[in-house]
């Protein structure tokens with residue numbers, strides 16, 4: 001069937017077809033195009049940049065990158081999918097290449113300016129091949145949000161070499177677990193990653209990582225990996241950088257049990273200025289222009305604090321009705337703390353206030 005995205009028409013499989021297409025990923029693809037535009041001439045300086053759509057399926061993502069001026073390769077192990085990818089490149093007069101292969105084998109022999117990993121579930125089986133063959137920008141989607149946020153703990157530990165936990169800010173824990181695992185895998189290859197834009201939307205995490213080579217740079221990246229500590233009784237929180245920090249067994253406030261989460265990424269997961277440039281390249285041809293701008297705006301405004309709070313969960317704990325969240329934010333700011341909304345949901349906020357101040361202000365606003 002035909003669909004329109006980014007002001008162009010593409011052919012994609014319908015529901016009965018074994019080849020894959022998910023219309024709900026339009027926002028993911030729109031933001032990818034906006035990132036490619038913002039990166040052009042800044043992060044991506046090659047005059048003839050190349051883009052590997054490493055799990056191409058219908059090739060719609062690759063074709064959209066091709067329209068932006070990239071020389072595109074669409075790779076997929078499914079021949080059924082690649083029939084669509086060939087047609088999508090042809091109908092937009094793109095000189096792209098279509099490869100039927102396991103993307104790890106294909107990557108062994110070829111480097112690309114941009115590599116885009118968009119698998120079913122976890123991207124981790126593909127990260128070693130991708131980081132070592134990417135020149136400038138690595139784009140990664142993970143749809144296995146349950147393992148990443150602690151809901152399927154053994155799978156989270158197995159895939160990400162990290163111990164997740166179900167917390168009130170589990171979407172952010174999942175995103176940071178993903179970035180932390182990619183950073184550690186990249187470092188094995190003396191590759192440094194810098195997450196310049198990342199978001200969690202519906203059922204997936206997406207991160208865009210600037211790539212540099214060098215052991216010293218990779219060492220500096222690893223220094224931003226660490227652990228979060230959370231008291232299960234009173235909500236006290238702390239974080240510790242490093243892969244072997246000393247971690248508390250008991251809460252310093254109430255002596256309750258402390259849960260350790262990690263290793264995960266504790267550094268910024270987006271660059272504010274880059275996020276604003278990406279927002280500026282969203283155009284009205286994009287079907288998700290309004291939603292994408294709102295998301296990027298929220299992401300740019302977020303405080304750079306690891307972890308966030310869920311207003312409704314705090315109210316449930318305190319057995320109070322939830323008042324307006326703006327009152328909570330204003331109250332925290334008036335008390336001298338940083339407080340911002342987050343892109344994770346409309347009822348979450350980031351603050352550097354300790355839990356007792358947050359609870360007092362939430363109670364006042366209820």
Ligand SMILES: C[S@@+](CC[C@H](N)C(=O)[O-])C[C@H]1O[C@@H](n2cnc3c(N)ncnc32)[C@H](O)[C@@H]1O
Nearest residue numbers: 055056057061076077078101102103118119120
């Ligand atoms: C989620 S879909 C990709 C969607 C596509 N990027 C888009 O934006 O519409 C995942 C694709 O990865 C392909 N795939 C899975 N494992 C692969 C592998 N090891 N090598 C190459 N392709 C693979 C599947 O055949 C499937 O088409």
Ligand SMILES: [Zn+2]
Nearest residue numbers: 231234251254
């Ligand atoms: Zn405590």
